[in-house]
Amino acid sequence: MDIKLKKQTVYFSPFALLVAVVIVGTCLALAYWQLQRGTTKQYKLNYLNEKALQGVMSLKSVLELPSKVDKNGVLVSFAGQVDKQRYWLLDNRTLNGQVGYDLLVLVKVTDIDKYLLVNLGWTPASHLRSELPAIVLPEQILLSNAVIKAGDLAGFYLSSKAEKTDHWPKRIQFIDLQQLELSVSAELLPFMVYAQDAIAGATPHYQPVVMSPQKHYAYAVQWCLIGFAALVIFFYAAKKEVANEK
Numbered sequence: 001m002d003i004k005l006k007k008q009t010v011y012f013s014p015f016a017l018l019v020a021v022v023i024v025g026t027c028l029a030l031a032y033w034q035l036q037r038g039t040t041k042q043y044k045l046n047y048l049n050e051k052a053l054q055g056v057m058s059l060k061s062v063l064e065l066p067s068k069v070d071k072n073g074v075l076v077s078f079a080g081q082v083d084k085q086r087y088w089l090l091d092n093r094t095l096n097g098q099v100g101y102d103l104l105v106l107v108k109v110t111d112i113d114k115y116l117l118v119n120l121g122w123t124p125a126s127h128l129r130s131e132l133p134a135i136v137l138p139e140q141i142l143l144s145n146a147v148i149k150a151g152d153l154a155g156f157y158l159s160s161k162a163e164k165t166d167h168w169p170k171r172i173q174f175i176d177l178q179q180l181e182l183s184v185s186a187e188l189l190p191f192m193v194y195a196q197d198a199i200a201g202a203t204p205h206y207q208p209v210v211m212s213p214q215k216h217y218a219y220a221v222q223w224c225l226i227g228f229a230a231l232v233i234f235f236y237a238a239k240k241e242v243a244n245e246k
Contacts, residue, residue, distance in 0.1 A: 020234040027227030031220040038216030056145055059109055071191060074148045080109040080116065084137045086184055089171045093122055095205055100124040101133065103202045106184065107141055117180065117192045121202035132169060137200050147206060150191035153177065
């Protein structure tokens, strides 16, 4: 196969052309994917900033909002009684390269019938897998600036098998509100709240957007440059092959 470029003919094999098309096409597809992710992240950041401008709401006021209102990112304040005996340790959480758990507690919010699941943050794991960290929970909790997380709470997890034990605390691999309700025989509110203040020795670390839109845009440019480089190398190799045949 040959292509004429400015009165110069470049010869190359169909297989080489196929490889070049696949590589360039893949790079462009990855660039588009990163661009889409960046746009989605920017939309989410704009949404969260808009919610932050609305200020902190009481949890009771949030529950009075229509069910169709997206409550993700809403800042809330509340007080309640902590269930000191029954709590969960969300497995395989890392912070600054150290393995640990996220501490999930039940809170009976004042003037609300249902329980609220609160993520107090990260706590380090013991050296032995069989030993769970010692947690001392307060009787009461008062949070003036917590963040609501609704929708998919499971996220990424390594195993779907729950550890079977009748003892508390319980180690879990992912968050499933229905399963948690069954384990405590109580009704939970349909979302989780991330604490922003340090309680019970846990370290709050929730970030609604982990990677910035700018990084995704940079990756998109990077993939475009890789595809362009592959195309240049392909034509350079084809011209070199022609020169060697003369």
